[in-house]
Amino acid sequence: MSGCLGHHTGTPRKKKIKSIPYSAFSTFPCRSSMEKGKRRLINDSWKRLKRSTGVGALDPSTYRPMELTEVGGNSDQFVVSFDLSTIPEAAQFVARENELAEMRRLLHGHKSRSAVVLHGLGGIGKTQLAIEYITQHKEKYTAVFWLNANDEDSLKLSFRDIAQHVLEDQKGKSSTSTLASVDLNGNLDQVVTAVKTWLNLQRNTRWLIIYDNYDNPRTPGNLDRSAVDIRGFLPRADHGAIIITTRSAQVSQGHRIHVQKLPNIHEGLEILLNTSKRENIENGRLF
Numbered sequence: 001m002s003g004c005l006g007h008h009t010g011t012p013r014k015k016k017i018k019s020i021p022y023s024a025f026s027t028f029p030c031r032s033s034m035e036k037g038k039r040r041l042i043n044d045s046w047k048r049l050k051r052s053t054g055v056g057a058l059d060p061s062t063y064r065p066m067e068l069t070e071v072g073g074n075s076d077q078f079v080v081s082f083d084l085s086t087i088p089e090a091a092q093f094v095a096r097e098n099e100l101a102e103m104r105r106l107l108h109g110h111k112s113r114s115a116v117v118l119h120g121l122g123g124i125g126k127t128q129l130a131i132e133y134i135t136q137h138k139e140k141y142t143a144v145f146w147l148n149a150n151d152e153d154s155l156k157l158s159f160r161d162i163a164q165h166v167l168e169d170q171k172g173k174s175s176t177s178t179l180a181s182v183d184l185n186g187n188l189d190q191v192v193t194a195v196k197t198w199l200n201l202q203r204n205t206r207w208l209i210i211y212d213n214y215d216n217p218r219t220p221g222n223l224d225r226s227a228v229d230i231r232g233f234l235p236r237a238d239h240g241a242i243i244i245t246t247r248s249a250q251v252s253q254g255h256r257i258h259v260q261k262l263p264n265i266h267e268g269l270e271i272l273l274n275t276s277k278r279e280n281i282e283n284g285r286l287f
Contacts (some may be wrong), residue, residue: 080143115254
């Protein structure tokens, strides 16, 4: 007899089985299959994001699939697909690597809630900066919601959109019981409260909300009756991440990042090139 059974005569002898080091399991084929399975979560929606928003070139090789260990064992009941239709049209993003690095430092990896306020002149690139951040870091969150904070009515409608989207994605989950009990076509204040209740849930910690165009904040010096008090639209729980874009330097619901004109003339010219659709740029001249 040959092969792994060997050939024995007489009384069979018991072989002492040597202990197998843990590292040896790294060569097992099943490990490769498991890793491939974990990486099936790659989302090609960013290809559509590029087409719908004009955000800078998206290279699939630069993206890393979301590991299950990043979001915790119970987070699947809070995973909501990203609604690309809520993202506004934006010019192509260029540079601002320092601001992006600062946003990542402030928003990611904290146990308590983190918030960033992007403030600056209109058209300076605040919205584009927020879009670029979620483009690069979307996989770190179980849900990303984009809200129009231009006025209270727009905010309430944005919250209704969130409620509808969560209910569609999380249909039948116990975590959505409060949302399911609210008439989405009724009192929008109740809808806002229900959405905040869902965001406040103890295990629902990995969401990101962008409040875009919060340009008319209610402040002591602002007598405009249509001014918005964003505090009534913020979840109360000490978790999650928030980005606010505003023209006002008085918004204090987060760490302020002043988005200014690009100091590098070549970066500024590249933006001009992108927006003007000109084909060549050299020595500060378009031709």
